[in-house]
Amino acid sequence: MSKQYETVIGLEVHVELATKTxxxxxxxxxxGGAPNTHTCPVCTGMPGSLPVLNRQxxxxxxxxxxxxxxxxxxxxxxxxxxxxxxxxxxxxxxSQLYEPICRNGYVEIDTPSGTKKIGIHEIHMEEDAxxxxxxxxxxxxxxxxxxxxxxxxxxxxxxxxxxxxxxxxYLDKLRLIIQYLGASDCKLQEGSMRADVNLSxxxxxxEKLGTRTEMKNLNSFKAIARAIEGEKERQxxxxxxxxxxxxxxxxxxxxxxxxxxMRSKEDAQDYRYFPxxxxxxxxxxxxxxxxxxxxxxxxxxxxxxxxKKEFDIPxxxxxxITSSKKMAxxxxxxxxxxxxxxxxxxxxxxxxxxLMKEHDMEADDLKFSPxxxxxxIDLADAGTINSSVAKEVFEKVFLDDIDPDQYVEEHGLKTVxxxxxxxxVIEQVIASNPQSVxxxxxxxxxxxxxLVGQTMKAMKGKANPGLVNQIxxxxx
Amino acid sequence: MSLMxxxxxxxxxxxxxxxxxxxxxxxxALGQIKKLxxxxxxxxxxxxxSVLKKAEEVQKKIDAGELAGPLAGxxxxxxxxxxxxxxxxxxxxRMLENFVPTYTAEAVKNLEQAGVVVLGKSNMDEFAMGSTTxxxxxxxxxxxxxxxxxxxxxxxxxxxxVAAEECSFALGSDTGGSIRQPxxxxxxxxxxxxxxxxxxxxxxxxxxxxxxIGPIGKxxxxxxxxxxxxxxxxxxxxxxxxxxxxxxxSALDEDVRGLRIGIxxxxxxxxxxxxxxxxxxxxxKVLESRGAVLEEFDLSLVEYAIPAYYVIASAEASSNLxxxxxxxxxxxxxxxxxLHNMYKKSRSEGFGPEVKRRIMLGSFVLSSGxxxxxxxxxxxxxxxxxxxxxxxxxxxxxxLGPAAPTTAPKLGESLSDPLKMYxxxxxxxxxxxxGLPGITVxxxxxxxxxxxxxxxxxxxFQERKILRAAHAYEQTRAYTHCPLAAEQV
Numbered sequence: 001m002s003k004q005y006e007t008v009i010g011l012e013v014h015v016e017l018a019t020k021t022x023x024x025x026x027x028x029x030x031x032g033g034a035p036n037t038h039t040c041p042v043c044t045g046m047p048g049s050l051p052v053l054n055r056q057x058x059x060x061x062x063x064x065x066x067x068x069x070x071x072x073x074x075x076x077x078x079x080x081x082x083x084x085x086x087x088x089x090x091x092x093x094x095s096q097l098y099e100p101i102c103r104n105g106y107v108e109i110d111t112p113s114g115t116k117k118i119g120i121h122e123i124h125m126e127e128d129a130x131x132x133x134x135x136x137x138x139x140x141x142x143x144x145x146x147x148x149x150x151x152x153x154x155x156x157x158x159x160x161x162x163x164x165x166x167x168x169x170y171l172d173k174l175r176l177i178i179q180y181l182g183a184s185d186c187k188l189q190e191g192s193m194r195a196d197v198n199l200s201x202x203x204x205x206x207e208k209l210g211t212r213t214e215m216k217n218l219n220s221f222k223a224i225a226r227a228i229e230g231e232k233e234r235q236x237x238x239x240x241x242x243x244x245x246x247x248x249x250x251x252x253x254x255x256x257x258x259x260x261x262m263r264s265k266e267d268a269q270d271y272r273y274f275p276x277x278x279x280x281x282x283x284x285x286x287x288x289x290x291x292x293x294x295x296x297x298x299x300x301x302x303x304x305x306x307x308k309k310e311f312d313i314p315x316x317x318x319x320x321i322t323s324s325k326k327m328a329x330x331x332x333x334x335x336x337x338x339x340x341x342x343x344x345x346x347x348x349x350x351x352x353x354x355l356m357k358e359h360d361m362e363a364d365d366l367k368f369s370p371x372x373x374x375x376x377i378d379l380a381d382a383g384t385i386n387s388s389v390a391k392e393v394f395e396k397v398f399l400d401d402i403d404p405d406q407y408v409e410e411h412g413l414k415t416v417x418x419x420x421x422x423x424x425v426i427e428q429v430i431a432s433n434p435q436s437v438x439x440x441x442x443x444x445x446x447x448x449x450x451l452v453g454q455t456m457k458a459m460k461g462k463a464n465p466g467l468v469n470q471i472x473x474x475x476x
Numbered sequence: 477m478s479l480m481x482x483x484x485x486x487x488x489x490x491x492x493x494x495x496x497x498x499x500x501x502x503x504x505a506l507g508q509i510k511k512l513x514x515x516x517x518x519x520x521x522x523x524x525x526s527v528l529k530k531a532e533e534v535q536k537k538i539d540a541g542e543l544a545g546p547l548a549g550x551x552x553x554x555x556x557x558x559x560x561x562x563x564x565x566x567x568x569x570r571m572l573e574n575f576v577p578t579y580t581a582e583a584v585k586n587l588e589q590a591g592v593v594v595l596g597k598s599n600m601d602e603f604a605m606g607s608t609t610x611x612x613x614x615x616x617x618x619x620x621x622x623x624x625x626x627x628x629x630x631x632x633x634x635x636x637x638v639a640a641e642e643c644s645f646a647l648g649s650d651t652g653g654s655i656r657q658p659x660x661x662x663x664x665x666x667x668x669x670x671x672x673x674x675x676x677x678x679x680x681x682x683x684x685x686x687x688x689i690g691p692i693g694k695x696x697x698x699x700x701x702x703x704x705x706x707x708x709x710x711x712x713x714x715x716x717x718x719x720x721x722x723x724x725x726s727a728l729d730e731d732v733r734g735l736r737i738g739i740x741x742x743x744x745x746x747x748x749x750x751x752x753x754x755x756x757x758x759x760x761k762v763l764e765s766r767g768a769v770l771e772e773f774d775l776s777l778v779e780y781a782i783p784a785y786y787v788i789a790s791a792e793a794s795s796n797l798x799x800x801x802x803x804x805x806x807x808x809x810x811x812x813x814x815l816h817n818m819y820k821k822s823r824s825e826g827f828g829p830e831v832k833r834r835i836m837l838g839s840f841v842l843s844s845g846x847x848x849x850x851x852x853x854x855x856x857x858x859x860x861x862x863x864x865x866x867x868x869x870x871x872x873x874x875x876l877g878p879a880a881p882t883t884a885p886k887l888g889e890s891l892s893d894p895l896k897m898y899x900x901x902x903x904x905x906x907x908x909x910x911g912l913p914g915i916t917v918x919x920x921x922x923x924x925x926x927x928x929x930x931x932x933x934x935x936x937f938q939e940r941k942i943l944r945a946a947h948a949y950e951q952t953r954a955y956t957h958c959p960l961a962a963e964q965v
Contacts, residue, residue, distance in 0.1 A: 041579050045799045047572070047680040048559045048581060050713050080795050082842070084819055091798035143803070272842035274851060277684035277792055279714050 004204040005239075007232045008212075009167055009197060010159035013174060014152050015184045016128065016192040017060045023127050023151035024051030024094065031190075035133075035144035043149035045089030050278050053078075057151040058101065058282055060183040061125050062292050064153060065102030067177045067299060068120050074284050076101045078125075078276040083269050086143055087129040095154075097273045100124035101282070107177070109169040118170045119158030126152050153183075159198065159209065164228040168221050171195060179325040180299050185364065188220050195224060200245070201235045210235070211245040215252050215259060223254040230257060303328060311341035317349050324363035333370035338377045347373060351391060355398045368401040376404040388461055389413050417464040419471065422455075425463075426471050429454045440476055448472060479504045480641035481957060484550045484698040487644050491538065491549040498538065498549030501644075502531035502593050505551040509595070509642045512960065517617045518637035520556045520566055522596035527551075531593045538591065546701050546725075548591030553637045553646040556597035557604055558689065559678040560584055567680050568612035568633075569602045571800045571807045571826035581678020582713070583647060583689045583706045590705040595643055599633030602828045603797065604654055604682040606630050607897050608890050611830040616887055619661060620960045621926055625884040628658030634692050635662040641961040645693040645702055649679055651686045652785050653879070653904025659692055659916040660879035660929025663958060665946065666692040667699040670936050671911035672717035674703075675710030681796040683789035684715075686908040694955050696917065696946035700724040703939065719937060727940035732948040733767030735941070738872030740775035743903055749882045751922040756878050759919040759930045762952050763876070763945060773871070777864050778906065780857050782898055785905035786834075787841050787854035794838025800826065833894065862910040869935035874945050876932055878903050879916040883926035903931060913939045917946045918956065925959070 022029055025042035041049040062072050077099040080092040102123035108115050130148035134141045155174065161167050175186040175193060186193040195218055200210035215231055218224045230252075235245050248264040298306070300322050307318040322328045331348060335341045356363070376397055380390040385408055393413065396402045408414060416422060429451055430437055439447040448469070455468050479487055479501050490496045506527060513519055523530075531551075537543040554560065557567045559577035566572045584594065601611040609632025610616040617632045619625040620640035627636040631648030635658035638646050648655040650668035659666030667690045674689040681687060691702030704725060709718040739760060744753055764770045802808035802822030809821035827835070841850035868875060880900055890897045907914040913936070916929040930949070934942040 041577075044804065046578065046805075047565070047567075047575070047799065048577070048676075048678040049579075050677050050715075052712060052714050082795050082798060084798065084801065086801075086803045086815065089799065089804060091801060092795050270844050272795070272839060272844075272847075274791060274795070274842050274847070277715075278681075 005201045005232075005236050006204045006206075007162055007228070008159050008200050008202060008209060009161040009228065011155075011157045011161070011167065011170065012196040012198065013155040013157075013171070014194040015064075015155065015178055015186060017057055017151040017153060018182060018184050019054055019056045019060065019151055021054055022149035023054050023057050023125070024149055027149065029150050033146055035142070035146060038146040039148070043089070044145050045091075051094060051276075053279060053282065054151065057125055058284070059292050060151075060181070061101045061123060061153050062284065062289070063181045063296060064155070064178055064183055065105060065123050066293060066296060067181060068102075068105040068107050068123070068155075068174075070102035070105030070120060070123060072284060072289060073099055073101050073103060074289075075099070075281045076284070077281045078279045079273045080276050082272040085129070086141065087132050087148070089130065089145060089148055093127060093129070094276055094279070095126035096124035098275070099281075107170065107173045109166060109173050111166060111169065116160075116166070118160045118166070121156045121158050123153050123155050126154060128152050159200075164225040167197070167228060168225060171221065171224070176300055176323070176325070180297060182297065187364065191219075194218075197224065197228060197231070199228060199231050199235070201232060201239065211247050213245065213247065214249045216249060216262065217251050217253075219254070223252065226254065226257055227252040227259065231259060234259075311335065311345070313341055313345045317345045320353075321345060321348060326363045326366055330366065330370055330373070334373045334377070337370055337374035340377055340381065343377050343381065344373070347377065347394065351394050352398065355395065368397050372397045372401055372404055379404055379408060383415060383417075383464065384408070385413055386415050386462070386465055389415070413462060415464045416459055416462050417467055419467065422459075422463060422467060422471055423475075425458050426455055426468065426475060429458060430475060437476065448476070478508070478641065480508050480644065481961065482644070483694045483955075484552075484644040485546055485701055488546045488548060488550050488701075492544065492546075498531040498535040498591075498593060499528060501549055502527050502551050502595070505595055505643055508640070512620070512640050512642060515618060515623060516620055516636055516640055516642075517615055518598055518633045518640060518642055519553065519596045520568060520599050520612075520614050520633070521564055523563055523594070527593060527595055534591045534593055543591040545590045545705070547587075547705055549593065550591075550644045551593045551595050552587065553596060553598040553634055553643040554584055554587075554594050555600055555631055555634050555646070555648050557600060557649055557680045557682075558584055558647060559680065560594065560597065563597065565597065565680065566614070567603045568600045568614055569827065569831070570613045573613065573807065575806050577678075579678065582675035582708065582710045584678065586706045586708055587647070592705070598631070598637055598646060601630035601632070601654075602831050603680070603793070604630040604649060604651055605793070605830045605834050607653070607657060607900050608885070608887075609633060609636075609658070610887065610891055611828055613828060618887070619884050619926075620958045621663060621884070621921075622924070625886055625926060626661065626890070628661030628880070628884060630654040630658075631666070631692065632658045635659050635664055635666060638662070638664045638692050638694065639958045639961065641957070645691060645698050647689055647702075647706070648692050649682075649687055649689050650908065651683045651688075651789055652908050653901050655690045655692060656879045656904050656907075656914055656916040656929070656931055657901070660918075660931075661884035661927065663918040663921070663927030663929070663956060664692055665695050665699055665915065665917050666690065667703060667915045667939070667943075668907065668913060669703060669707065669939060670717075670913045671908075672715050673707045673719065673913075673939070675708060675713045675716050677710055677712040681792070683792040684796060685792060686785075686789055688908075695950050696915065696943050697725070697728055699915065699946075700728060700943050724939055724943055727943045728947040730944050731767060732763055732945055735763075735768040735874060735945060736872045737763060737768050737770050737945070738868055738875045739770060739772045740778070740868075740875060740877055741772050742775050742778040743877035747881050747899070747902070748878060749922075752878055752880075752882060752928050755920045755922075755928045756876070756930050759917075759949060760876050763949055766948050766952070768945070771872070773868065775864055775868060775875070777857070777861050778902065781861060781906035781909060782902055784854040784857035784861065785901065785909055786837065786898060787850050788858060788909070790834040790838035791842050791851050791854075792838070794835045794842065797827075797831070797835055802826070830891075830894070858909045861906050865906075865910045865912060865935070873938070873941050874932050874934055876930065879929040879931040880904070883922045883924065883928060907933055911936060913937075913942060915942045915946050917949055919949070921956070927956075
């Protein structure tokens with residue numbers, strides 16, 4: 001490669017909002033459910049039905065806009081995007097083109113060379129489509145409209161990103177903000193957050209943007225990173241060969257780690273957008289905006305400051321714990337129950353992280369309750385169970401959210417602190433390990449460790465380790 | 477005397493007084509339909525089996541004192557673009573020939589709540605596109621005054637059914653004159669309410685920003701009573717408006733003394749039939765003699781209303797009718813290869829030529845590169861037309877003019893020249909563009925014994941004023957039954 005190239009990336013991120021009901025009707029948004037059970041005349045596009053806007057959608061969209069420094073359009077409007085496809089019951093999607101709810105925002109990401117602002121061009125509200133199910137045996141296609149009308153926001157960034165790392169940092173930032181707002185769970189794998197990557201390359205120093213492509217079907221951060229690398233290389237290769245990059249939409253195949261063209265600009269559809277006549281403009285009054293602002297929850301930056309002040313936990317720990325809303329919520333709820341922030345942080349930072357790695361889980365997959373973690377911490381803290389038993393019990397809490405009190409009771413895991421009982425076991429251990437006793441008496445301090453271990457083994461791990469040490473020394 | 481020759485309110489009164497029952501009324505209506513509808517074709521669907529049962533249920537409620545409204549037990553027709561649960565709703569199109577809605581439109585629910593007995597679904601121009609009811613897939617409706625002539629459209633079935641006394645009143649819908657023009661052609665009274673007054677939930681949309689359901693009856697009092705019954709603030713329709721008052725009947729108690737009536741000179745120029753013109757001006761004089769103050773004025777922009785209307789209505793229609801694709805309901809072609817071909821064949825075979833013409837026109841004006849030149853310009857024109865009316869209503873309470881430039885043309889005369897047919901909407905479309913209420917009142921017949929209608933237009937939410945004027949005028953002349961219905965009496 002003789003020339004130096006720069007990659008220019010902009011993102012279109014779709015986020016499914018966590019409302020209980022759909023954007024234009026009162027059907028449930030709950031996932032699953034037999035096909036076409038969460039439907040009504042509105043979300044199946046029956047003739048004569050009319051949309052009614054869900055207020056919560058506006059509030060979530062505005063909340064995301066406020067948290068990403070956008071200006072809120074005080075009189076925003078909906079438009080119809082016309083295209084024929086069977087997953088779209090009306091053959092138009094109600095979206096926003098001319099007056100989207102949020103404009104001109106930004107988020108800050110951390111890069112090796114410092115903080116960088118990524119501009120947000122706009123955020124708009126729209127409805128999701130249904131799902132097509134192709135039955136190859138019957139040679140037919142079926143439509144499930146349960147997802148039809150589920151509210152989405154589309155966050156359109158400026159072309160401000162220059163690498164896969166920046167893209168991941170931006171997405172991570174967006175995800176955290178939205179999760180903290182409670183506006184969505186933002187799961188890429190499950191499709192509640194979807195990102196399309198617009199990418200072009202140009203020679204370093206060039207002011208003019210190159211021809212861009214749009215990459216779709218990116219279902220994980222890893223796939224996004226791979227797709228960016230792949231598309232960057234493909235475009236540079238074309239340019240090096242003196243061939244043009246064609247403006248087109250491409251589909252990423254993460255298994256093959258390559259993409260193929262879906263449609264070019266020439267056969268792009270004319271969506272014939274026009275103002276949605278069934279919905280009056282949405283007027284966001286001063287009062288309403290103030291209400292939304294007042295309800296904005298504490299975001300990560302504020303949490304970090306508070307954790308340090310209120311709980312005095314290390315900066316590193318606070319960073320990790322607040323890196324997911326789920327983890328932060330667990331931390332705060334458990335701390336509120338047991339009043340031991342440092343212990344809670346420790347359990348989350350060490351054992352929880354360890355088990356998450358072992359089971360290949362994300363923080364969002366955590367299932368245990370703050371109640372049970374708090375109980376476990378109390379048990380360990382009071383010396384009712386010793387630390388190795390505590391780890392064993394925690395694994396059960398982690399996997400099945402069992403009640404530690406009950407579990408310890410049922411399995412007889414309480415630490416034995418009965419001196420008489422311990423003494424007789426230890427006497428036996430001493431009697432059956434004369435060599436170690438000899439070594440200890442000859443000044444080999446380490447030998448006591450073996451004897452402690454033997455005692456614990458005999459006690460099935462439940463002995464109070466301090467007490468064992470003390471009795472051993474005494475008897476020796 | 478036939479019960480069907482009474483007005484809806486007169487019949488309602490007799491039912492309340494237990495002089496006749498809802499069942500007797502329904503039977504008479506069904507009898508009249510049987511007699512006349514074979515030649516007139518006002519109805520697409522008559523619910524013969526269930527009508528009498530519904531009437532019995534209503535009568536039971538009346539007897540139990542649960543229904544005491546003025547329309548309880550009165551039989552009515554509903555235009556076939558208004559959804560009725562379990563009863564097919566076709567929009568007079570092959571596309572929806574077998575479409576049975578799963579829900580009932582809010583307006584019809586309101587009627588049923590008032591105890592109205594719905595007889596069936598009335599014929600119309602396909603998807604309400606047309607001015608003659610000739611574009612119906614189920615064949616044209618004929619004008620009961622002269623069956624060689626059209627009843628007007630698109631609510632031609634509703635208006636003809638009222639004129640032929642096959643029902644006591646009817647619901648129609650009006651996007652560019654579809655209640656007022658056929659009312660004029662059929663010699664009945666039809667009201668298009670202020671946009672947002674009657675819920676559109678369940679009205680199969682043509683031009684969503686212009687569509688409004690309204691009543692058609694023998695006189696203004698019936699229209700007032702039906703409007704009271706159907707108008708409501710409906711949370712299911714975001715364009716539905718909460719009005720301060722839903723009392724329209726009491727407006728009829730007032731006279732027209734001091735009522736300021738503006739007569740737009742632009743409505744009486746070239747293209748207006750001389751006989752129609754003289755009858756309308758005569759009717760104006762009658763109102764003047766009752767104490768109204770007449771003044772001529774220039775409304776302006778009248779020539780821009782038709783192009784603006786056809787751009788906006790067609791644009792919305794092209795999108796509203798996109799859902800009829802053969803996938804979920806309605807007509808699907810029998811043989812096809814792949815999705816695109818299924819769409820194309822189903823829509824080509826399911827829609828008639830006028831509907832296709834407007835879908836194509838609408839798709840064109842919304843296309844990128846043409847949007848600004850046509851659609852956006854039409855929206856600006858719409859705003860200017862509204863302003864022109866606003867200025868007029870600073871000076872006048874009511875604007876008076878014709879509803880159509882001529883009386884009903886003969887069958888087959890209009891469809892060959894769609895542009896000419898569109899021009900016939902000149903006096904009605906601007907009312908829809910401005911969202912105003914308008915009423916057509918019969919004011920005599922021409923030399924061919926075809927009815928002429930006078931249109932009274934009010935400012936937004938001023939239905940009471942136009943009802944008052946219409947009622948005052950009607951006090952000076954008896955309702956003229958069409959010859960066909962008169963023979964039956």
